[in-house]
Amino acid sequence: MNHPLEQEQSFELLYELYADKLYRIALSNVQNADDASDIVHDVFLKYLNKKPAFKDASHQEGWFVKVTVNACRDLLRKKAHRNHTPLEDVYNIGVQEKEDNQIFYYLSQLPEKYREVITLHYLEDYSVEETSRLLGLSASGVKMRLSRGREQLKNIMKGYNDV
Numbered sequence: 001m002n003h004p005l006e007q008e009q010s011f012e013l014l015y016e017l018y019a020d021k022l023y024r025i026a027l028s029n030v031q032n033a034d035d036a037s038d039i040v041h042d043v044f045l046k047y048l049n050k051k052p053a054f055k056d057a058s059h060q061e062g063w064f065v066k067v068t069v070n071a072c073r074d075l076l077r078k079k080a081h082r083n084h085t086p087l088e089d090v091y092n093i094g095v096q097e098k099e100d101n102q103i104f105y106y107l108s109q110l111p112e113k114y115r116e117v118i119t120l121h122y123l124e125d126y127s128v129e130e131t132s133r134l135l136g137l138s139a140s141g142v143k144m145r146l147s148r149g150r151e152q153l154k155n156i157m158k159g160y161n162d163v
Contacts, residue, residue, distance in 0.1 A: 014044075014047070014060075018061070018064045021065075022064060022068045024119075025065065025069065025072070025124060026071070026072055027104065028123060029069070029119065030075055030076060031108045039068060039071045039075065042071055043067050043068050046067060062133065065124075065126075066134050069116060069120075076112065106157055107119065109156045110149055114148060115149070117131055117137075117142050117145040117149060118153065121142070128143055
């Protein structure tokens with residue numbers, strides 16, 4: 001059995017390893033810095049409560065990403081059900097550069113199914129196969145969503161730049 005300090009250190013290492021990535025994934029999905037932080041904290045609380053056993057580092061990372069994506073979906077469903085309109089504008093994220101804010105803003109205009117695959121594939125550098133495994137889609141489904149998402153993103157960006 002591990003000494004409690006060793007468990008705490010390993011938790012700290014996991015937090016350092018995944019927190020930023022999970023925050024970016026959450027932020028790109030929920031478009032609210034406070035909600036994204038809450039989701040990351042909830043994911044780590046779930047980890048502490050469940051203490052899942054992982055086969056390897058890839059399985060561990062996949063678990064954290066999948067739980068984050070699911071938490072984003074749950075929050076967005078809950079907000080849609082309440083007909084809640086976020087008060088925070090994506091441009092008020094804070095520490096992000098203007099270009100990053102624009103990317104998040106454009107991504108926020110995409111439907112959830114396209115935003116998720118584009119975020120994981122392009123912003124977090126997951127392969128098509130990894131993205132398909134994380135989201136429970138076929139590889140061809142991910143490729144189709146990437147293609148359609150890129151096309152929609154191009155049209156969104158073109159529309160804003162034409163104004």
